Amino acid sequence: MKVKFFATYREITKCKEAYIPTQPDVWSLLHYLSGVYGPEMKAKLFTADGNDIGQDAILLINGRNIAHLGGKNAPILDTDTISLFPMVAGG
Amino acid sequence: MTSWIGTILRVDLAAGTIKKEPLNMKDAHDYVGARGLGTKYFCDEVDPKVEPLSPENKLIFMTGPLTGTAASSAGRYEVVAKAPLTGTIGAANSGGHFGPELKFAGYDGIIFENASETPVYLYINDDKVEIRDASELWGKTVYETTDLLNESCGESFKVACIGPTGENGCLFSGVMNDKHRAAGRGGMGAVMGSKKLKAVAVRGTGSVSVARPNKFKEAFVDARAKLKADPIGGAGMAAFGTEVLVNIINESGALPFRNWRDGAYFDEADKTGGEALADQYLVKNKGCFGCSICCGRVTRVPDGPFKSVGEGPEYEAGWSYGADCGISDLAAICKANFLCNEYGMDPITLGATIACAMELYEAGALPQEDVGFPLRFGDPHAIVDLTLAVGKNEGFGKTLALGSYRMAEKYGRPELSMSVKKQEMPAYDGRAIQGMALEYATSNRGGCHVRGYLTSPEILGVPLKTDPMVTEGKPALLKTFQDLTALIDSLGICLFTTFGLGLPEIAAQYREAIGSDESDEEILLKGERCWNLEKHFNIAAGVEKDTLPPRLLREKLPSGPAAGKVAELYDMLGEYYSVRGWDQDGVPTDDKNAELGIKYESKILCDI
Numbered sequence: 001m002k003v004k005f006f007a008t009y010r011e012i013t014k015c016k017e018a019y020i021p022t023q024p025d026v027w028s029l030l031h032y033l034s035g036v037y038g039p040e041m042k043a044k045l046f047t048a049d050g051n052d053i054g055q056d057a058i059l060l061i062n063g064r065n066i067a068h069l070g071g072k073n074a075p076i077l078d079t080d081t082i083s084l085f086p087m088v089a090g091g
Numbered sequence: 092m093t094s095w096i097g098t099i100l101r102v103d104l105a106a107g108t109i110k111k112e113p114l115n116m117k118d119a120h121d122y123v124g125a126r127g128l129g130t131k132y133f134c135d136e137v138d139p140k141v142e143p144l145s146p147e148n149k150l151i152f153m154t155g156p157l158t159g160t161a162a163s164s165a166g167r168y169e170v171v172a173k174a175p176l177t178g179t180i181g182a183a184n185s186g187g188h189f190g191p192e193l194k195f196a197g198y199d200g201i202i203f204e205n206a207s208e209t210p211v212y213l214y215i216n217d218d219k220v221e222i223r224d225a226s227e228l229w230g231k232t233v234y235e236t237t238d239l240l241n242e243s244c245g246e247s248f249k250v251a252c253i254g255p256t257g258e259n260g261c262l263f264s265g266v267m268n269d270k271h272r273a274a275g276r277g278g279m280g281a282v283m284g285s286k287k288l289k290a291v292a293v294r295g296t297g298s299v300s301v302a303r304p305n306k307f308k309e310a311f312v313d314a315r316a317k318l319k320a321d322p323i324g325g326a327g328m329a330a331f332g333t334e335v336l337v338n339i340i341n342e343s344g345a346l347p348f349r350n351w352r353d354g355a356y357f358d359e360a361d362k363t364g365g366e367a368l369a370d371q372y373l374v375k376n377k378g379c380f381g382c383s384i385c386c387g388r389v390t391r392v393p394d395g396p397f398k399s400v401g402e403g404p405e406y407e408a409g410w411s412y413g414a415d416c417g418i419s420d421l422a423a424i425c426k427a428n429f430l431c432n433e434y435g436m437d438p439i440t441l442g443a444t445i446a447c448a449m450e451l452y453e454a455g456a457l458p459q460e461d462v463g464f465p466l467r468f469g470d471p472h473a474i475v476d477l478t479l480a481v482g483k484n485e486g487f488g489k490t491l492a493l494g495s496y497r498m499a500e501k502y503g504r505p506e507l508s509m510s511v512k513k514q515e516m517p518a519y520d521g522r523a524i525q526g527m528a529l530e531y532a533t534s535n536r537g538g539c540h541v542r543g544y545l546t547s548p549e550i551l552g553v554p555l556k557t558d559p560m561v562t563e564g565k566p567a568l569l570k571t572f573q574d575l576t577a578l579i580d581s582l583g584i585c586l587f588t589t590f591g592l593g594l595p596e597i598a599a600q601y602r603e604a605i606g607s608d609e610s611d612e613e614i615l616l617k618g619e620r621c622w623n624l625e626k627h628f629n630i631a632a633g634v635e636k637d638t639l640p641p642r643l644l645r646e647k648l649p650s651g652p653a654a655g656k657v658a659e660l661y662d663m664l665g666e667y668y669s670v671r672g673w674d675q676d677g678v679p680t681d682d683k684n685a686e687l688g689i690k691y692e693s694k695i696l697c698d699i
Contacts, residue, residue, distance in 0.1 A: 004342070006335075006338045006339065006342075006364075006366065007327070007330075007331055007335055007338075007365070007366060008327075008330070010366060016361070055322060056322045058339065058551070058552065060339075060342055060343065062652060063342055063343050063344045063651050063652035064343075064652045065343075065550070065552065065556065065558075067552065067556040067558075068556075068558045068560075083338075083339075083342040085338070085339050085342075086322060086327060087321075087322040087323050087327055087551070087553075088323065088327055088331070088335045088336060088339055088365075088551065089323045089327065089328065089333075089335075089336070089547065089551055089553065089587070089590045090328070090332070090333030090334065090335060090336035090365075090386075090405070090406040091333060091336070091406060091407070091540055091541060091544055091546065091547075091586075091587075
């Protein structure tokens with residue numbers, strides 16, 4: 001499955017996108033990414049107690065925010081594209 | 092003592108007179124300042140049927156009660172006039188340092204009346220205020236004008252001026268201050284040009300007091316700390332600027348592509364995003380007066396055909412010249428944006444107008460001989476050349492200077508103008524973000540994103556996450572956002588503070604600055620009052636009904652998460668009018684007028 005990184009996540013991963021082994025859901029995906037990219041990634045993806053998704057992570061599955069797909073339990077298919085952003089804004 | 096100076100300047104450009112008047116403190120109380128107060132003065136004094144470029148239209152510069160204070164990002168002021176592009180109330184907000192400097196000089200605002208016969212500028216050096224000859228400035232660019240005034244008046248003067256496009260009546264020319272900051276939308280620059288007013292140069296040595304200094308300090312320290320701790324207001328905006336939005340809006344399938352004709356996803360968008368800008372052309376970031384966010388971009392294209400230096404682009408301009416024109420050449424986008432600043436134009440409208448011309452050309456409605464070359468989507472030289480043509484008022488630039496609606500109407504295809512009330516919509520597709528569809532349709536100054544930015548909750552999840560695909564709950568949410576935005580614009584602080592602050596922090600700073608004990612809700616009501624006053628003016632001016640371009644209502648998005656969607660405006664509009672306390676034609680009811688203390692009579696809105 002494909003994961004696309006943006007803004008500060010590119011600084012952590014040193015790449016714009018990666019193909020990773022299929023993960024069953026968002027929570028598993030976040031643990032996988034933390035394992036691959038280390039403590040800095042983990043600190044952004046999880047809250048301090050490790051029980052929830054961190055404030056500085058916006059996740060889209062095929063363009064839909066996971067908040068509308070089941071949150072951390074949102075299922076992922078092998079054909080899905082995940083987009084990972086920090087909190088961004090503008091206008 | 093309050094954070095108001097208590098004095099405004101009234102400048103009759105025909106008579107050549109300058110009067111100092113006491114600020115109307117009752118109106119300042121009821122309408123807060125800047126956008127609200129400027130609109131109140133304007134509505135009291137100007138016939139809503141006035142021709143926007145006639146001497147009878149007035150031009151008001153108004154600061155807010157927090158402008159020039161230590162409140163978070165308090166460098167804003169508002170320019171108010173009837174807008175030539177839309178025929179609506181025109182209220183355009185700008186940052187930089189000009190607004191605070193006006194208060195330091197001893198004035199809360201300036202009302203310009205009538206028109207001069209010859210080019211002039213207003214010189215303000217504390218108590219010394221003069222109308223001066225600007226013959227040698229006429230025809231100069233924004234950068235040249237600012238430099239010349241800084242040479243003749245002094246380096247410490249802050250300058251707001253128009254470029255050549257304001258002189259030439261370009262319907263989307265802006266009032267530019269500090270060279271790169273713009274009261275950009277609706278054509279405020281053309282109003283200024285119609286009065287033969289080239290610039291205002293101001294220097295002030297005073298300061299802005301507050302009513303309760305200790306409590307005010309507590310309030311702004313709290314606000315600034317929260318802003319700094321926020322991931323957006325703290326580090327995010329400084330690192331990547333507003334262009335960072337390109338990718339998240341694109342990935343969400345909401346980035347309008349090729350004049351909104353070809354969906355809302357651009358597969359080369361990443362080349363135009365904030366990451367690419369930071370990587371390739373960013374020299375440093377920059378902040379306005381008293382701002383810790385520092386979203387401004389100082390940028391340089393070092394070589395190549397678009398070699399240039401300037402500021403920006405911001406997200407909306409990056410989109411209008413980028414995805415909307417099918418262009419991924421970031422150097423060309425930078426160059427076109429720099430030219431807009433230099434010549435004093437709104438890049439949202441101009442980029443979108445060029446995109447519309449590209450579609451007209453490809454549809455066979457716009458002859459090549461009118462443009463001078465084949466005008467196809469994706470041509471980076473076209474956006475730069477045509478922007479310069481508008482700036483210099485040459486060739487096809489004269490037609491582009493009308494904006495997309497009048498241009499498309501001229502070629503028999505007005506439906507291809509992606510505008511609301513003749514002002515171009517910005518960079519969020521209302522078919523993919525339903526709340527933004529309602530926002531565009533109901534905006535009091537035509538197609539606009541900063542009148543109730545529902546992209547924040549619908550895409551960014553700030554301050555709450557709402558689903559962009561659904562319409563339920565959006566009318567009430569939009570009303571709150573519109574009222575809060577009107578309040579913030581009226582206070583003289585930056586709208587971006589809302590990414591880290593809520594009403595409690597914002598209202599606290601206001602209370603302590605002016606010495607008020609009003610509740611948060613009472614303060615927010617002033618934003619609603621501003622919104623309703625604007626609506627009254629538009630109704631009296633005969634502004635067209637609230638709707639969207641037919642493309643958004645009928646043409647389904649072809650792909651992405653919102654594939655198959657159109658803008659479900661009419662699922663929301665009736666409910667929106669209800670939650671606003673308006674009738675189903677969108678007219679404020681007597682009960683709402685009484686609640687807000689607005690008494691509306693024929694052409695002029697009277698005192699509360």
